Every structure is written in structure tokens, then in C-alpha cells.
Amino acid sequence: MRLTDEEEAMLAGKMGKARQWAIDHQIKVGRMFDAEDLVPVSQAHMMGDPEAVGEAGADFLEGMADDGARVAIPTITDPRGVDLSYYEPMGQTEEMATLERRIVGALERMGVMMTNTCINYQTIMPPVRGDHVAFGDTGVVIYANSACGARSNFEGGPSALAAGLTGRTPRYGLHLDEKRRATRRLRVSEQPRGLTDWGILGAVAGKTVGSYWEVPVIEGLEVTPTSDEMKHLGAAMASYGSTPLFHLAGITPEAPTLAAVGGDTLESELLDADAMGAMRSRFGGKGDKLDVVVFAAPQLSLVEMEQVSRLCDGQTLKVPLFACAAPQVYPDAQRMGFVDKIETAGGKVLVGTCFYNGFAREVGEANGWTRLLSNSAKIVNILGGYGYEPALASMEDCVSSAIAGEIV
């Protein structure tokens, strides 16, 4: 790989042990993916919840902080695993909270901003078209690439931290023009209506393409998604397909036309109503027992918080309901009375976590929760692997089911 003088100095350890580790890590990864050089990035977003990081990762992060590691660019974080103001009622242990505190402490010493959000493109600083970034949450990466036209690979926690420390990332994958061209052309015949429909479209498209190196362009949409709908579309597509980028013909910035991303030369594949229906019917049936309702994955925007609060207003919930809010959204949601409406009805707003990344298996076992309802196609996909029987429904039906105590 071609290195600048400054990068050579980092590699030689002249800019500290932490930067030396970071650039060495980036060269190893870059070599494997044929990167010719490193590209400067404007921000990094890092995933490091305690369940994923573990004791060994916490030791590693503390060691980096002890070595004087300091991030060189704005570096922010994905949701935490433990809401430190509300972990005992969730069935999370003191041991989990201790690990959480250690990781937070180490990251803060490095100058990482603990934003604890997976919707930073709505709440912190959305990247702009052509902006090279190093983002570390699949939902964040796909939104930044697709809706914003920014450029990022999926950067796991260590790689996002390395990017924060060096201010660069290896130039491979989606940092390159040629990897952003469409490779599959998908046509919808059904127009999505509401967050869950957009999530189902994302899930079907993701399952259809099913690889990090495929870029779907979707045509036939007569409606333009809102930011929240785009969020559910992308999060589900990334979750079901490992997909980091999609184009919507005539909608997303790099695809003003099908031809602009090379979609006109590809054979069109129909994502018909049956495919969408099959995705819906994979999940729970009416009248089924219900243990818990979760709104998360991704965290809720202020607009979604208002919608959930309106549905809960004046009601009494028979089963626990959780809404995971971004920490930037929470104060507004509180000031405007949304939190109060949800919690008076018997729900709970969690701050800075995202439910599935907070020891979800242990939490489910501690509380006896199996039957889980959500409007997020992504969380339904993930929690199936964590001992839950998750079902998918619209936000309205999720709240109605929480009121009825069974799936409506």
C-alpha cells in the first residue's frame, strides 16, 4: 500500500503506540481487500457494546487509553448495551454494568463522544454526498451510503476506532466509484405504506441479493420514503442481506435515473406481492400470546416517539412495552410530554440502548419473555437467533396488542 510521510511516521511509532496499532490494523485489512492507499475520513462511528466487546475487548480498550490514545477526528458511538439508569429492572447484572462502565471510561479517555446512537444521520451530523466516513453500524452505513451518498464500508468496532485514531481508512469497497454501481435491478409491484412495509421491502431486497458485494437498484416506487421509512428500509436490507448500499431510481442522490448507476443494462427482477406476503406470514399469528413489545433497531426519532406516545395516550398496557430513544431525542421527547404518555400507560423509554445488543438472550430469560412483537423487520430477524419467537406488526398493531395482551 502507498503511504504518505505522515502515515509512515504513524507506522514507525513516531506518533504514539495507539496510532501505530491503528495504522498497522488498517494496512492488514487494506491489503486483504486490495486497497492502494488510505483515504481521509471526516468522522468515525464506533460499535462497542459490552456483549460484543467482552472482557478481552475492554482490556484492549483500557490498554489503548493507557497508551495515550486520542482520536484525531470526531468519533461517536453506536448504542450501548446497558442503560446504566435502568439495568436491574431489565434483568441485567452488575457484572454487565461494570463491563459497560469500563468500556465507556476507556472510550471517554480517548476523546470519543458517547453519542450512543444508531441514528446519528438523523441526530448528530448527516454526512454529505461524496463524504468519506468510517461508520460502524450496518444500518448507519447503508443509510449514509444510500440516502446521503456518503462513502463507508461496514467498519467493525476495532476498525472504526482505528479510523478515529488515524483520521483515515483503507480505500476499498464502497470508497471506490466502481463498487457503487448497481449489480442487481429489482422492481416493486406493491407500494410500501408505513415503516413496517418499508422494512419488509428492505428484508425482501436484502434476502434477494444477499451479499456485501452486490448493489441493488430498486425501481417502480411511486412514493418517496421519509427519513424514518428510509431508515427501516436500510436497516432491514443490511440485516437480511449484509447489504451496505442500495439505490432507489429517481430518489437517492446517486441514482437520478436508472442509467446513472448502470441499472438500465441489468435484467429487471420482480419483487412481487407474494414475496412481500411471504415475509409477513413468516411471523406470528393473531390471538397468540404476547410477552413484550419493543420499538428499536433502529432507535426512534422524535417523530416516531410522538407517534408511539399518541397511540399509548390514556391507555393501559397489559404487557411490557419498550421504546428505545436516541439520547439526543430523549430530552425533547421528555419536554414535549411523549415520554410521560408512554410511561403513564405502563411502557418504558430506554435511552442510548437498542434492546437487541444489550444481552437480549439473558434479558429474555430473566423476564420470561419469548413472544416479542415489534414493527422492526431488523429486530425480528436478529432476535430469532437469541431464543425469542419474534413477530412483526405495524406500530399501531404493536401498541393495540400491548393493550389487548395478545397479538391483534
Added chain:
Amino acid sequence: MKILKCHVGMGDKVEGEALVAKDNFSARYDLDRIKGVFSRPDHELAGQSYDGKILVMNTSKGGVASAWMLHEMKMRGVTPKAILFNTANTILAQGAALADLTMCDRFEEGDVTDLIQTGDRLEIDPAAGTVTIANRT
């Protein structure tokens, strides 16, 4: 011996015994990382130990969380010696870089899960991009 050519990989040269499956690999969902066995019931290697073996599989799955997990496995000392894939995903490659685990992918001769059989004696040279099967001609 037979020499297979692959893309330049990462980590040190290693030697070991192959454990092959025509299945995928998720550090998060497929393994009991304490015991060192494949734990997901419908995985082709369910119940088998991966500790000290060279895993040979189709591709790696999983979100950003799995980047931390190879490191955790390595620190605990219960880990495969190396992993060979037809195609590695970016996250697990990043995880291998953190863990200093040997990993190679993209074999010129075809599907690596056909080219290598369980029990084969392998020598991996990631910098050269070669895997030698010592017991075959």
C-alpha cells in the same frame, strides 16, 4: 503435496488439521465460544470442536459485533488456528486483523470446501497467498 493459490491474506504462517464444512461461519450465532464448539443446532458442524483446527468454510456472516469476537476467543485461548473461506466478509477480516488470526480467501482452483477435506494437513502462508495440503499429491 498439493499447493492451492489464494488471495493474499492476513496473519502468520500456520500448520494444522482441516475441519471443513459447506456452510457459513458466524462468530456470534454459530459458536459456544467458552467450550469451543459449534452450537447452532442446524449448523453442519454442530457439536464439533473448532479449537486448534483450521476451519474451511464458505463465507462469514454477522454484523459489526463479530469484529470483536475473534479477539475475545484468542485471548481466552479457545480458537481455531486459522480460517479459510471462499469469501470472507469485511467485518470478520477486520476481526482477524485485531486478533492476529490467520485468514485467507478467494481460491483460484475453485470451491475451497471441495478442494480441502476434513483431516487434511495444511500449511498456510498468508503473505504468499498459498495453502499447501501436505498429505496429498
